[in-house]
Amino acid sequence: MKKIISKIMILITIFILIGCKTNNSSQTEVDVYDSKKAITVANEYLIILQEGDLEKAKELCTDEFFSIQRQSNLGNFKIQSFKVDKTVDSGNKLSIIFDIIRGNDNGSNSSLDKYNVNVIKEGDDYKVNDLKTEEVAEVYSINNQLRMKKSSEGESKLLLKLSDIPKEVYNKESGALEELKVPNKNFSCAALGYNQDKVTYVTTDGKDNFIGILYVKEKDSVATIGSNDADKSQNQDNTNGILEKSQTEKMSNCGVLRNCKIDSVVFNSLEDKLLVSYSENGKGIGLKIFDTESGERSPLNVEDKFPIDKYNIKVMYTSEEEVTIKVTLVEGIGKVRDDESGIYNINIQKATINKKEV
DSSP, X not given: OHHHHHHHHHXXXXXXXXXXXXXXXXXXXXXXXXXXXXXXXXXXXHHHHHHTOGGGGGGGBOHHHHHHHTTOOOOSOEEEEEEEEEEEEOSSEEEEEEEEEEEOTTOSOEEEEEEEEEEEEETTEEEEEEEEEEEEEEEEEETTEEEEEETTSSSOEEEEEGGGSOSEEEOTTTOSSOEEEOOXXXXXXXEEOTTSSEXXXXXXXXXXXXXXXXXXXXXXXXXXXXXXXHHHHHOTTOOTTEEOOOOEEEEEEEEEEOSSXXXXXXXXXXSSEEEEEEEOTTSOEEEEEEETTTOOBOSOOHHHHSOTTTEEEEEEEEOSSOEEEEEEEOTTSOOOTTOOOEEEEEETTTTEEEEOOO
């Protein structure tokens, strides 16, 4: 009888130990840091910075960090698009490093920055508790030239002179063998690629727009001695009579967009597509997508779903597979029965546009 009681006691002890272990394991699983949630919070935080309303970031930040951040001046050089570069996991904290494209809408200055966003777990919530920024490179126009400067280099380099763009190009919009005169009064927009080896730019005459793409040389070319008076007057960055060579390896273009204003141009994450935001008088902001290599228009026509007379489309951020956009009604149009406002993911390869669940 004593042996039976002993065996029963042993079994009860084993079950108790197993139960405790299971409970501890469950507790551990509950407390595990969720990297996906942290990345989502970091994305939402950058979207708020993109929109320029820091007060909305309060719920996403620790109290200490928000008290510092709310005093920041975001200025006019705003985030136009971003993508995740990499993440660094520190156990109870995740550092998400973003590639950021900043610039002015309707401006020919653009910068590529690194934003390091730290997200910690505070109770059950994930909060941004630190942000470090670093400028990597910039592109800008001066004296009818498009120039690029990397933060690691002391001098800027010439990419393109306004006088060197094509005089005429085929009309890629119509698909016909029609040549159009290239509008070239001034540079109106520009943007760096995430890998710093491509730059897109726009020239305009105030009515029509030419969209070009430059492939940047990896190594500096050797400058040649000698220049003419026109070169000297246009290039104040050059000294000692040195004629500066362009650091562009090759050029392509997406043709001419007529009767509109181009607000911004950005590459997608893979830099194989160009995203062009444009507006027309009395209408909203539309989006056209072009192939970087060929310059051809993408078969996916975003305007079929979001006509420019009803909606504004804003590029928010990109991933390797998708482009995320924000769709809003044109101001003053009022509510419409088929209101499609919201956040959407565009898969260019699959030619799909899907609304993001909130």
